[in-house]
Amino acid sequence: MKRFFLYFGRLLIICLFQAFIFERIQIGPFLYPCIYVLFILLFPFGYHTVYLLVWAFAIGLITDISATGMLGLHASASVCLALLRPNLLKLVTVKGEVGQTATPGLNTLGLTRYVAFVAVSLLIHHAVLFGWENFRLSYLYLTIARIVCSAALNTLLIVLVQATLFNRKRGFDS
Amino acid sequence: MMSRQKSWIQRTIVILLFAIFQAIAIYLMAHNSVVQQAGIVRFLSAGHHFLWKRQKAIDNYFHLNTVNKELAEENMRLRTELFKYQSVFIPPAPLDSTFSCISAEVVHNTTSSHQNFLIINKGSVHGIQPEMGVIGDQGVIGIVQNVYENHSRIISLLSNQIQINTRIEPGGDIGSLAWNGKKIHTATIPDLPQHSQVAVGDTVVTSGFSQIFPARIPLGIVTGTTITQGTFLEAQVSLFQNFNTLRYVYVIRSRHAQEIHNLLVEP
Numbered sequence: 001m002k003r004f005f006l007y008f009g010r011l012l013i014i015c016l017f018q019a020f021i022f023e024r025i026q027i028g029p030f031l032y033p034c035i036y037v038l039f040i041l042l043f044p045f046g047y048h049t050v051y052l053l054v055w056a057f058a059i060g061l062i063t064d065i066s067a068t069g070m071l072g073l074h075a076s077a078s079v080c081l082a083l084l085r086p087n088l089l090k091l092v093t094v095k096g097e098v099g100q101t102a103t104p105g106l107n108t109l110g111l112t113r114y115v116a117f118v119a120v121s122l123l124i125h126h127a128v129l130f131g132w133e134n135f136r137l138s139y140l141y142l143t144i145a146r147i148v149c150s151a152a153l154n155t156l157l158i159v160l161v162q163a164t165l166f167n168r169k170r171g172f173d174s
Numbered sequence: 175m176m177s178r179q180k181s182w183i184q185r186t187i188v189i190l191l192f193a194i195f196q197a198i199a200i201y202l203m204a205h206n207s208v209v210q211q212a213g214i215v216r217f218l219s220a221g222h223h224f225l226w227k228r229q230k231a232i233d234n235y236f237h238l239n240t241v242n243k244e245l246a247e248e249n250m251r252l253r254t255e256l257f258k259y260q261s262v263f264i265p266p267a268p269l270d271s272t273f274s275c276i277s278a279e280v281v282h283n284t285t286s287s288h289q290n291f292l293i294i295n296k297g298s299v300h301g302i303q304p305e306m307g308v309i310g311d312q313g314v315i316g317i318v319q320n321v322y323e324n325h326s327r328i329i330s331l332l333s334n335q336i337q338i339n340t341r342i343e344p345g346g347d348i349g350s351l352a353w354n355g356k357k358i359h360t361a362t363i364p365d366l367p368q369h370s371q372v373a374v375g376d377t378v379v380t381s382g383f384s385q386i387f388p389a390r391i392p393l394g395i396v397t398g399t400t401i402t403q404g405t406f407l408e409a410q411v412s413l414f415q416n417f418n419t420l421r422y423v424y425v426i427r428s429r430h431a432q433e434i435h436n437l438l439v440e441p
Contacts, residue, residue, distance in 0.1 A: 020229070023284075024229075026284065026285045026286040026418065027286065028285065028286060028357065028358055029285070029286055029287065029288055029332075029355060029356070029357075029358070030356075031286070032286050032287070048184075049188045050184070050187055050188055050191055053188065053191050053192055053195060054191075056195075057195045057198075057199075060199070064202075070203060070289065071202040071203065072198070072199035072200065072201070072202030072203040073199075073203060075195070075198070075199040075202070076195075076196060076199035076200065076203070079192060079195040079196060079199065080196075082192075083188070083192045130288075132203060133287060133288055133289060134288050134334070136334070139288070139334065139355055142355050142356065143288075146288075
């Protein structure tokens with residue numbers, strides 16, 4: 001129950017930051033700052049995918065309502081990422097290396113593996129997001145460029161936020 | 175044995191849940207315009223109009239200087255126009271104008287998507303209807319999509335959903351202008367015939383063929399031409415309007431729109 005409130009509070013705070021700060025930073029169509037994906041990446045290694053899907057759908061829908069004009073866009077992308085997250089984590093860790101309650105971060109995975117994990121997650125998320133948003137093949141190369149550029153920017157943002165706020169040994173996230 | 179069975183069940187649940195959530199998301203995307211009419215979304219949008227308005231109130235404060243300067247410049251330009259007219263002729267009867275304007279303030283504006291939109295603070299109460307044109311002080315902004323009581327949602331010109339019928343002056347060639355999706359101050363006219371006489375530096379204005387925009391609103395300047403697919407001439411256009419600093423817009427109301435629409439619908 002305590003866990004639930006922790007995640008719920010985190011969801012609210014990240015949504016507020018996304019809606020009031022990162023949605024307001026408009027650098028053009030190629031760079032879309034999208035910090036809320038961090039919420040999905042922050043769950044512990046052993047967190048059950050069923051609950052993860054529910055949380056991902058919730059944050060996606062909240063972002064849809066607060067930010068874009070198109071409902072379902074972020075929800076779809078977040079749910080796709082949540083489904084694939086356990087497999088991604090399996091790729092970057094050795095079995096038994098980290099505890100089930102630990103969270104993926106710089107302190108548990110190290111810089112290289114964590115950046116790779118975030119980058120691949122963001123590529124999946126943005127591919128679904130921008131794919132749905134355009135929904136036509138005539139903009140294919142542009143869409144790919146948008147996916148790669150935005151993913152690069154957001155990897156940097158998310159790694160920085162994780163390193164500064166959520167990287168404690170015994171913080172409120174452990 | 176038990177654990178394997180259990181994990182199989184769990185995996186099925188995960189996949190099912192994923193499918194359900196995806197279905198909901200896709201349903202919402204597909205029925206966006208319908209759902210937006212529904213009460214619950216109207217309630218939600220009322221909520222975030224409230225938030226955006228608060229945000230805007232703070233925002234506007236920081237932009238007072240630039241806005242004042244822009245308004246003063248616009249005033250000056252309009253005044254010179256007016257003087258010109260006053261010196262030339264005195265109209266014999268009151269001018270019968272087809273178009274009239276409703277001024278509105280931009281409450282929310284996006285430029286970082288491929289389907290950008292704006293929210294303005296005037297709605298059906300003020301006489302705004304869907305499919306009206308919206309212009310800024312330096313060109314076309316977009317077309318009204320949804321109208322609520324006190325707010326309207328506008329499809330931005332920076333969107334892959336709309337095209338504007340334009341004429342290139344002084345050659346007089348007609349083409350439809352669309353955003354190219356790359357930068358917020360460039361657009362293209364992709365379907366000009368090859369023999370058209372378009373030169374760098376020509377001005378692009380609205381053609382006035384539709385009842386959405388009056389004729390001769392300046393939009394931008396031609397910055398280059400290329401031949402695409404061997405058949406068409408594509409003109410790159412640099413837009414006058416800066417969409418990032420947009421504060422005030424004008425919604426264009428046409429008196430004859432309904433009449434012409436009826437003519438088009440009738441066989």
